[in-house]
Amino acid sequence: MMAPPNRGARKVARILIVDDDELNRELLDAYLDGAGHELDHAVSGEAALAQAATSPPDLVLLDVMMPGIDGFTTATRLKAMFPDVFLPIVLVTALGDRASRVRGLAAGADEFLTKPLDRDELLVRIGNLLALRAHEHELARRSVDLLELSRFKDDMLATLVHDLRSLATVILGAVDFVSRSPELDADSREVLDDCRQASGRMMRMVANILDLSRAEEGRLSPRPAEASLHELVRIAVAPRRQLFERRGIFLDLAEGDLWAEVDRDLLVRALENLFDNAARYAPVGGRVHAGVTSSGHEAVIRIGNNGAPIPEAARDRIFEKYVQVAGASGALRTHNVGLGLYFCRLAIEAHGGRVWIEGTDELPVVFALALPMTRGGRRGRTTSMPAQSPPGGEP
Numbered sequence: 385m386m387a388p389p390n391r392g393a394r395k396v397a398r399i400l401i402v403d404d405d406e407l408n409r410e411l412l413d414a415y416l417d418g419a420g421h422e423l424d425h426a427v428s429g430e431a432a433l434a435q436a437a438t439s440p441p442d443l444v445l446l447d448v449m450m451p452g453i454d455g456f457t458t459a460t461r462l463k464a465m466f467p468d469v470f471l472p473i474v475l476v477t478a479l480g481d482r483a484s485r486v487r488g489l490a491a492g493a494d495e496f497l498t499k500p501l502d503r504d505e506l507l508v509r510i511g512n513l514l515a516l517r518a519h520e521h522e523l524a525r526r527s528v529d530l531l532e533l534s535r536f537k538d539d540m541l542a543t544l545v546h547d548l549r550s551l552a553t554v555i556l557g558a559v560d561f562v563s564r565s566p567e568l569d570a571d572s573r574e575v576l577d578d579c580r581q582a583s584g585r586m587m588r589m590v591a592n593i594l595d596l597s598r599a600e601e602g603r604l605s606p607r608p609a610e611a612s613l614h615e616l617v618r619i620a621v622a623p624r625r626q627l628f629e630r631r632g633i634f635l636d637l638a639e640g641d642l643w644a645e646v647d648r649d650l651l652v653r654a655l656e657n658l659f660d661n662a663a664r665y666a667p668v669g670g671r672v673h674a675g676v677t678s679s680g681h682e683a684v685i686r687i688g689n690n691g692a693p694i695p696e697a698a699r700d701r702i703f704e705k706y707v708q709v710a711g712a713s714g715a716l717r718t719h720n721v722g723l724g725l726y727f728c729r730l731a732i733e734a735h736g737g738r739v740w741i742e743g744t745d746e747l748p749v750v751f752a753l754a755l756p757m758t759r760g761g762r763r764g765r766t767t768s769m770p771a772q773s774p775p776g777g778e779p
Contacts, residue, residue, distance in 0.1 A: 396420040397442035397514050402432040402458065403476070404450045408499075412445055412476075415503045416510075429458035436462055441471065443513055448477035448488070456491040463492035470520040472513035476501065548590045555583045577626060584623060585660060588653055593723065606647035606734050610758055613676045613683055614641035616648060620655035621674065624663055633666050638675030642683040644755045646735055651755075654731040657724035658687045658751045665691035665749065673747055682737075683757040688747030699741040703729040728753075 399421045403409050409425055416423060424439060426432035430452050432444070444462060448455035459473050474495040475488045485496045495509050559579050562568075568576070621635065628635050662672045666689035674687045694702060705726045728751075729739045737755040744750065 396422060398422045398424065398439065399510075400424045400426060400432060400435060400439075400441035400444045402426045402429070402444060402450075402455070403447040404428060405447070408447065408476075411501075415501070415506055419507070429453035429455065429461075432458055433461055433465070436465060440466065442517060443472045443474070443510060445474050445476050446493070448475055448479055448484070456487055459488070459491040459493050469524075470517050472517055474509065474513070545590050545593060549587065552583050552587045552590070556580065556587075559583065574630070581623070581627060588656055589723070591653060606650055606731075608645040608647055608735070610643055611646050611648050611651075612641050612643055613646075613685055613755070616646070616652050617655060617674050617676065617685060617687075620652045621659050624659050627663055628672065631663070631666075632669040633663065634671045636671060636673040638673070640676060642676050642678055643758050644683045645758055646755060650731045650734070654728040654753070655685070655687070657728050658753075661724060661751070662687055662689040662691075662749075665689060667691060671747070678757065679754065681757055682754040685753045685755070686750050688744070688750035690747055691749055693743055693748035694741055702741065703739060725751075 396419075399416065401409055401412050401423060402425075403412070404427050413423060424435055424441065426435045428450055432446070435441075436444075444459075446455045446459060446462075450458075453461075455475055455477065459475065462471060462473060465471075472494045473492060474497060475493045476497050476499065477484070477488075478499045488496050494513060497506060497509065559576050563573065563576050563580075617637065621637070625635065659672070659674075666672055670690045672687070672689045674685070677684050677686070703725050705723060732739050732753050732755065735755055737753060739754075740752050742750045742752055
């Protein structure tokens with residue numbers, strides 16, 4: 385693989401003229417005289433390949449009928465020499481039939497000019513191809529700049545995530561240390577518990593940010609292992625039980641279980657986001673219900689609450705980044721989901737699953753996650769909760 389030539393600030397192009405007829409070469413020289421281009425010459429296809437290897441051209445004017453390898457073969461080999469750059473090739477030939485033109489284009493030629501040449505047409509076509517080549521080089525340069533910027537962003541993001549995790553760990557350690565004091569009253573313990581909940585949520589948000597960056601670039605690769613979905617639901621909700629109790633929210637976990645090949649950490653964090661959302665929007669004294677059911681070959685986790693319903697028109701948008709959705713009544717109270725539900729969607733899609741929102745009279749807001757179930761996924765008894773069938777899934 386050969387690198388593109390570095391011309392520095394030179395504005396003219398290096399043009400390789402390939403023709404076994406000296407008069408034809410001189411005619412092309414005369415046509416191009418005054419344009420300021422650097423002209424190289426070759427009398428055969430073999431000589432053209434050797435010339436291009438030592439002095440890479442910016443454009444090639446190539447005769448077809450030559451001794452040795454013909455122009456079609458030469459064009460194909462020239463293109464193969466520069467696979468990562470656009471090398472314009474103009475076939476200049478007396479062959480004007482359709483079959484020859486098609487063969488030339490198939491060989492990699494970008495233009496096909498028939499002799500005798502029209503000077504103005506030749507110059508216009510050369511100018512267009514060189515402009516296209518310059519544009520391609522500029523796009524390649526910008527692509528390199530964007531790649532370097534992306535790497536810088538990834539490095540800074542990784543550093544930020546590491547530092548924030550360290551700070552959150554210190555905060556959680558301090559909260560746990562103070563919480564062990566026997567002299568704390570109930571109000572102080574409640575405040576410390578709030579600090580613990582907020583710090584834990586910050587830790588999850590930091591982890592989500594890093595995974596979101598990977599997912600958006602196609603680099604989020606789950607490490608699946610067979611796991612009990614009911615167990616993961618319980619793990620995700622466990623740290624929030626005290627919060628639910630303080631707000632008088634009734635937590636209802638359905639019985640039954642299903643198994644799936646999942647990345648335990650990713651799925652638990654996705655479920656934590658849904659439980660955080662339910663705790664935020666379920667009314668005081670309200671209800672949060674979670675359960676695992678089957679639908680065809682999918683396991684469906686549903687987490688619902690009896691808060692204000694999400695309008696039908698907003699249900700697809702709510703899984704996008706930084707979306708704020710007004711309640712069904714149009715009131716100022718919004719479903720400010722930030723990155724949590726966006727992360728949830730990407731994490732489930734990385735498992736080959738789907739997410740959506742549904743609702744019932746008892747639970748107006750139900751978040752549903754469908755995951756491919758393992759062959760032995762049905763273990764034990766399952767209990768369904770009142771909800772709709774997955775969109776596009778089996779009833």
